Amino acid sequence: MKFVLCTVIVALACVTLCQSLTQIWGRRMPGDHVLYGRNIIVYPKARATQMQTIQFPPSGRSNAKLISAIYAMDNWKNQTGFMPMLKRGGPSRPFANIELRGFYGKGFNATVLIYGS
Numbered sequence: 001m002k003f004v005l006c007t008v009i010v011a012l013a014c015v016t017l018c019q020s021l022t023q024i025w026g027r028r029m030p031g032d033h034v035l036y037g038r039n040i041i042v043y044p045k046a047r048a049t050q051m052q053t054i055q056f057p058p059s060g061r062s063n064a065k066l067i068s069a070i071y072a073m074d075n076w077k078n079q080t081g082f083m084p085m086l087k088r089g090g091p092s093r094p095f096a097n098i099e100l101r102g103f104y105g106k107g108f109n110a111t112v113l114i115y116g117s
Contacts (some may be wrong), residue, residue, distance in 0.1 A: 022073045025091055033115065036056045036112070036113070043107045053100075054097070063094045064094065067096055068115050069114075069116075071114075073111045074110060075109040075110060081108030082101060084110075085100075
């Protein structure tokens, strides 16, 4: 019985850790600097899934520099804020579209950093 209980606890811990919601695409290199940085706070809404889309470069602007890394970080310590998805572009491209999707009935606090040179 102890073995089964320990196995279940370890399995739940693995599932929780594997569902880390901080995501990194690419690799930051020496000489890179922040091309775009934004802190996003979305408040919870009852019976709704919150979503935020980040477009780089912002509308009406251009970017000639290539992206080397994108960091989408969850600012809540319990890692239950959002699920990041890279929809278009990304590392080695001059543009990116990132979607941050919160969980049902919850808000999130995220920081998105885009590095390039």
